[in-house]
Amino acid sequence: MELGDADKAKFLASQADVIDEKSVTMLMEAAALAEGKEIYTANCMVCHGANGEGTVGPNFTDKYWLHGGSINDVFTTIKYGVPEKGMISWKAQLRPGAMQKVASYILSLQGTNPPNAKAPQGELYEPGATSAPDASATPAVTDTTKTAQPTEVQK
Ligand code: HEC
Numbered sequence: 001m002e003l004g005d006a007d008k009a010k011f012l013a014s015q016a017d018v019i020d021e022k023s024v025t026m027l028m029e030a031a032a033l034a035e036g037k038e039i040y041t042a043n044c045m046v047c048h049g050a051n052g053e054g055t056v057g058p059n060f061t062d063k064y065w066l067h068g069g070s071i072n073d074v075f076t077t078i079k080y081g082v083p084e085k086g087m088i089s090w091k092a093q094l095r096p097g098a099m100q101k102v103a104s105y106i107l108s109l110q111g112t113n114p115p116n117a118k119a120p121q122g123e124l125y126e127p128g129a130t131s132a133p134d135a136s137a138t139p140a141v142t143d144t145t146k147t148a149q150p151t152e153v154q155k
Pocket residue numbers: 039040043044045046047048056057058064065066067068074077078082085086087088090102103106121122
């Protein structure tokens with residue numbers, strides 16, 4: 001039935017818009033990242049530099065983030081902005097799928113070391129399960145005797 005197909009297409013199109021800061025995932029496909037780069041160049045480059053090196057806004061190529069470096073954090077910052085610090089909210093201008101692509105593109109710049117990189121700002125963010133395993137990201141267990149909680153009552 002034709003209506004069925006139209007409904008299906010409508011459903012799929014609407015799915016692209018249900019991406020939010022909780023459900024967003026990092027896109028790895030070259031085509032999605034290329035689209036992310038276009039969105040970046042048109043909207044973000046002016047404050048974050050042609051290669052994400054940072055100018056008015058922070059550098060995206062290092063591991064330091066003011067508002068968190070997970071895909072969820074980066075999406076949240078883009079969506080809601082930090083208006084009092086000069087980073088606008090993009091949710092009225094970019095669809096969720098576009099914010100996902102540009103967030104993924106930004107994170108794909110990690111470790112690229114562009115010239116004229118702005119000094120790191122914020123806190124060190126160690127990637128979790130969404131990125132390649134990094135042995136140095138495993139927190140050292142400092143005091144194993146403190147892990148047991150004998151006073152805690154099981155329910
Ligand atoms: C008018 C300048 C301006 C534009 C345009 C701009 N930003 Fe920003 N952005 C900033 C500033 C300034 C900050 C730092 C906010 C702070 O100090 O908390 C920031 C912070 C961020 C952060 C958080 C970085 C961190 O260290 O946690 C992300 C992510 C970000 N911007 C993404 C984008 C994206 C994506 C776009 C384009 C869609 C964009 N920005 C466009 C100025 C801008």
